[in-house]
Amino acid sequence: MINKIAHWKPRPIADNRIFVAAIAIVSVGAAQGILNSFDVFGSKAITEILAFFACAWLFPNEPRRKWSLRLGAGLIATGLLLGAIWVLFIGFPGRYETNFTPLTEIPLRFYALGLVTSCIVAPLFEEKVVRHLLLDGASYYFGKLAATIGVSALFAAVHVDAIVPAFLLSVFLCAGTQFFNLNSAQRSIIHGLVNFSMLHWVIFYPTIRDFLKSTLGSPL
Template sequence: MINNISLWKPRPIAENKILVAAIAIAGVGAAQGILNSFDVFGSKAMTEMLAFLACSRLLPNEPRRKWSPRLCTGLIAIGLLLGAIWVLFIGFPGRHETNFPQLKEIPLKFYALGLVTSCIAAPLFEEKVVRHLLLDGASYYFGKLAATIGVSALFAAVHVDAIVPAFLLSVFLCAGMQFFNLNSAQRSVIHGLVNFSMLHWMIFYPTLRDFLQPTLGSPL
């Protein structure tokens, strides 16, 4: 009986996809709240990775392109390009309103945790739950366009400090699933590299500014 329970999977229908996504989102939020109350190190990365693995186990089937060196190169290039666009049009213009951390004040373990959380765990969780299960389920009832807008609006609402960029990124990643059959892991490469670019802009801009300012003679 225990073996049968462990092998059980819900039917891959729209209702179940939406239900699993909702449970995953609520469960991660509740688990993070509990673990944070005990100051558990890495609670966000831990809970999101576990939720991703659980959702992948329950509802693994999704459109996917075959992995290849060409695809990997393309995903990396797109992720870095989108990250550079964010730095150029959002990060750099908003530099005077941004509270940059000092590189020397960031312990190595927190830097490593930031990489794991923002570049691996969060992209995997968000792509599987939001832009696979939730998007797929909503598309069945409302159509692809309305589902894309709704899911992207929800994603943007969670990212309150970057609502417009988050919405546009989500629309782009939804299109990657719907028109190019990119699966959650493949979209996570793009998503993770965008986060990688944003993270390192925040960390290294003060050093770059201090290095270039004497040469340029004007504030960056």
């Protein structure tokens, strides 16, 4: 009996994918709230990585492109390009409304945690839950276009400080799923590098601004 339970997995049908994705999202939110009440360091990373592994164990199979050096380089280039586009069209124009935190004011352990959480753990969790399980399940009932819009709207609603960029990024990643068979790990490379660019824009812009001000005599 124990052996059967250990090897039990839900059938890979649309209803089960949506149900597991919903449970994962709610469970992560609840667990983070509990851990935060006890001031547990890294609660977001802990809960999301556990949820990712649970979902990956329950639903390990998803279409994917075969890994290659060319694919890896393309994913990295795409992530960095999208990050640069965000900095150019969103980060830089909104610099006067942004609360920047220079790297010198961030304790090393918080910087390391932020790097791991935003660039590795969160992309893996969100790609598996949102653009694998939810997108697959919703596509079965509503079609790929409606599912892409609905899933991306949900993703954007969670990212309240960047609704439009989050929606557009989600649409792009959904397209990567549907037209290029990128799996969760492959999409997470793009997603993680976009987050990497955003994180380091907030950290390093004050240094760049002060350097240019001292050398050029004008603020950036």
